[in-house]
Amino acid sequence: MISTEQIVIRLCVAALLGSVVGLERQRRDWAAGLRTHMQVCLGSALVMIVSAFGFSDILGTPHVTLDPSRIAAQVVSGIGFLGAGTILFLRREVIRGLTTAAGLWTVAGVGLAVGAGLFLAAVVTTFLTLIILALIKPVEKRLFNQNRQRILKMILYRRQASLQSIRDILENNSLHVAQVVIQRGDKPEEDDVEFILTRDAALNNITRAAEQLREAEGVREIRYADDEA
Incomplete structure (x- = not known):
C-alpha cells in the first residue's frame, strides 16, 4: 500500500504541473485556464492512485485479480468530453480551441503519470508541453502567417x-x-x-x-x- 506521504506528494506535484500549463492558457484568456488544468491533472493523479492502490485490500480474495490500467484508461477517453467543450465552431471551416483541448488531454496524461509515480516522465512532458504552447507558437506564426x-x-x-x-x-x-x-x-x-x-x-x-x-x-x-x- 502506498504511504500517506507519497499520496500527498503525488497529488501536490500533479496540481503544480497542471498549474504550469494552465498559466499559459490563462494568459491567453481561454475558458480552460489555470484552475481547469489544475483540476484535470489533480483528478487524473487521484484516479491513478485509486486504480493502482485503492483495491489492494481485496487482492487476497480468491478469483479476484487487479488490472490497475482499467480505471486509468477511462480518464484518457473521458477527458474527450471536457476537451470538446473547449472547442468553438465560430463558423464554417473556422474552429478554435483545438490546442487547448489537446493541452487538457496531455495534462490528464501528466496526472496519470504522477499518480503512478513516474515523476520524470510527468515533468518532461510538462516542459515539452510548455515549449509547444508558448515557444512554438511564434515560429508557427512566422512560417504559416500567410495562411x-x-x-x-x-x-x-x-x-x-x-x-x-x-x-x-x-x-x-x-x-x-x-x-x-x-x-x-x-x-x-x-x-x-x-x-x-x-x-x-x-x-x-x-x-x-x-x-x-x-x-x-x-x-x-x-x-x-x-x-x-
Whole structure:
C-alpha cells in the first residue's frame, strides 16, 4: 500500500504541473485556464492512485485479480468530453480551441503519470508541453502567417449602414472580401458583420481602411482579428 506521504506528494506535484500549463492558457484568456488544468491533472493523479492502490485490500480474495490500467484508461477517453467543450465552431471551416483541448488531454496524461509515480516522465512532458504552447507558437506564426485569414468585425446600424459602400472602401484600399458573415446584434437595430478578407490583405491597408470606415455612416464599432487555431 502506498504511504500517506507519497499520496500527498503525488497529488501536490500533479496540481503544480497542471498549474504550469494552465498559466499559459490563462494568459491567453481561454475558458480552460489555470484552475481547469489544475483540476484535470489533480483528478487524473487521484484516479491513478485509486486504480493502482485503492483495491489492494481485496487482492487476497480468491478469483479476484487487479488490472490497475482499467480505471486509468477511462480518464484518457473521458477527458474527450471536457476537451470538446473547449472547442468553438465560430463558423464554417473556422474552429478554435483545438490546442487547448489537446493541452487538457496531455495534462490528464501528466496526472496519470504522477499518480503512478513516474515523476520524470510527468515533468518532461510538462516542459515539452510548455515549449509547444508558448515557444512554438511564434515560429508557427512566422512560417504559416500567410495562411491565416484577416477579419474586420463591425457593429452596424441596420437602417443606416450600406454594406456595398463598406465593401467599396475595402476594395479601394486593395482589400478583397472573400466572405461576409452577418448576424443579429445584441440590440434590435444592430448587426454584427464580419468581412473575411483574402489572405494577401496587408495590415497597413487594413489600418488605412479602418480610418476611413470610422467616418462611414452607420458604423458603430470596428475590430480587427486574425484567425488562430
